[in-house]
Amino acid sequence: MVPAQPDMERGLTLKADKPIIKSFLWQDFYKFTMGYFVYHLYKDVTVRYAFKNRTTGIHIGNLIDIGALKEELDHVRTLHITRSEHHYLRGTFEYGNKMFSDDYLDFLRDITMPDYHFEVVDGQIALEFEGPWSTAIYWEIFALVIVQTLLGRAVLKRHSRFELDAVRAEGVRRLADKIAILKTRPDIIFSDFGTRRAFSPEWQEYVVGALSEELPGGYQFLGTSNVWLAMQYGLLPMGTDAHERTMVIAALMDNDPEGNGVRAAISTATQQWWDLYNYGLSIALPDTFGTDAFLRSFTPAQAYTWKGFRQDSGDPLDIIGNKYIPFYRQCGMNDGEIRGKLAIPSDGLELPLMTKITDTFKDVVRISSGWGTNLTNDLGLKTLSIVIKVVSANGRGTVKLSDNPTKAMGRSEDIARYMKIFVYGAHDSVECKY
């Protein structure tokens, strides 16, 4: 297939197609890399995911079209990968010889997504997904994209034709500004990580289409986490690992009051990932229980062999400069070796911050940014902070601490326990277990 030309007309209408999710590949790539890992090792673990609106002042349940929401969620349950999508995933060559097994791909061909639980409570939507981890894992992206798109429709509902035109113009103008800056700074390397927060699938396709035309070649605009868009536009599909993987493994290993199982979960998750994918997907996501705890468990051999880190919470300048780099040094690496490593900031990036990170670590470490909301939902409209997170595994509560204490997730007693187990916040100096 020739890379599609971005359909300017279509992206510009701001009209959402029906159905919103038109393909099972409208997913972040890491859902498939984790999905295969889960299929391979944790197939029958029962997990529960819950929707959360962090912007509590906005009552989503009163705002969006509930009938459309259910219709769109029901539609997702009819999706499978098509024959050509099967070819595409099976033929993925960028991260190793044969990353997905045929039985996993057959499973995706025959998959039926588990049912959802939905109600409106005090004007907010309560939306939960429970089922085998191997299938429920795909709900997060599908459901977030649907809610996000319906929110956008609700916001624009009372706009006149001219007002719609003005919103569109603002979105294009902002994208044009970004592209103009990027063209003067070819050293700012980035990928589209904005599927879950995009204004709509059509808008994201417009943005990615424009980027692939304006910054062609895959040198600066490396690729997209959106598998459908990667396939459609001939871009590199991007992504490796997310927090849910270590969160669930920790919950499953939580078999002793002292927390030895939970503590060991980090290195178990790390090793199992390597065993499955080796070098190809060796980007560690160290902040699930705080980066300090992760670095304590990461061996010098792993520091040498893994490609690098994704930095997803806390201050990227601090985390990269004061944790990753000193850690690599303590592991015995010289400047040249560290320059070969990769750091992928992916938390709430905007172009000024991306520029600052790039400038700061020029000649120190390779930086490649995962650009989300600000890339795919920047039309001058208010955006909400909505998430869907795994909340339990085989009935046990899951926890995420991250490097930003206000972003901790889980039951408060579980959070407190995990903080104690990981001595959260106490370790400011970086150690390497030489």
Place this chain on the structure above:
Amino acid sequence: MVPAQPDMERGLTLKADKPIIKSFLWQDFYKFTMGYFVYHLYKDVTVRYAFKNRTTGIHIGNLIDIGALKEELDHVRTLHITRSEHHYLRGTFEYGNKMFSDDYLDFLRDITMPDYHFEVVDGQIALEFEGPWSTAIYWEIFALVIVQTLLGRAVLKRHSRFELDAVRAEGVRRLADKIAILKTRPDIIFSDFGTRRAFSPEWQEYVVGALSEELPGGYQFLGTSNVWLAMQYGLLPMGTDAHERTMVIAALMDNDPEGNGVRAAISTATQQWWDLYNYGLSIALPDTFGTDAFLRSFTPAQAYTWKGFRQDSGDPLDIIGNKYIPFYRQCGMNDGEIRGKLAIPSDGLELPLMTKITDTFKDVVRISSGWGTNLTNDLGLKTLSIVIKVVSANGRGTVKLSDNPTKAMGRSEDIARYMKIFVYGAHDSVECKY
């Protein structure tokens, strides 16, 4: 990717896109199966292909836009497979675990098609392609599609808008008639083999899109030989082998005056194909030097293990009924075993003949038709018979005899020699080397 919806508007305009060949996958699938075979075993053989207009009364060189022809041929020389096309080919799962090697796919990513030789002689176009077999092999389809499309444009050039509408209507009406009949006869199984003779790429896409909507599921309309359309519409990519493979191998083995090398070429070609693809692509094309000659070389073990035959010249009722079936019987197969075999007629099919073949061999052998010109170039316009064929290999003339003596190709002295070597026409009784 979600299978594309056929773009009715677009297909219906009869307007050809620019460029005509928009992807390296605008190819018959068998060019890639043969292409890999050649890359693997005969990479550096030099071959020459020549264009031939069998409808000698029409002076193509005076008819078509020569500037456009050169521009379109030059454009082909800039094409490679894209990243997503690489995924697609690499992930092909229908004919074996990993049918194309990574070095072959890298080769397609970096390919530059060899140059062409072009002139107008006595109102006809002389168009030749010479180069390594591993690259020149792709020219046949690209060049035929270009010439065919430019012929269509030339024919329609002086049509008024209403006349264009009427041509379009006639094409749709004829397709509608076909589909109506096929819906009453779900036992008529077929694939689109019409890439090289299509009115234009847009019209073929329209036809394939309509078929995939009207006869969905892949039960009756099995797939298409056009790899781009297979990818775009989520259809089975169809095809195995063509005459050029055995023709070139015979020319290369033509090292003795007695013709022992040429004679042995059939079984060499057969065995090498099996060694590379095994059962997955085991559809024999027996008529290169006449089906009798092929069956003399085909062993009972091969008859048992190979899926079946493609029938590409002569009377299909005669060839299947009086050659294939008796041959299988002589090899010791019972009726049930023969019913498991596949015969793929692919020569000049129209629906009445497809119906007759299907009826005749109901309960005898599986029939799956490869439908060409009459499927993709049936708009009530006169069609020409144009071909591009391999004419030499490492400087030696190649020969095709087929089961229709009027279709024999090659220098007349070479044809006579091959006829003698293969005792062409003398063997009417079928033998099996039990």
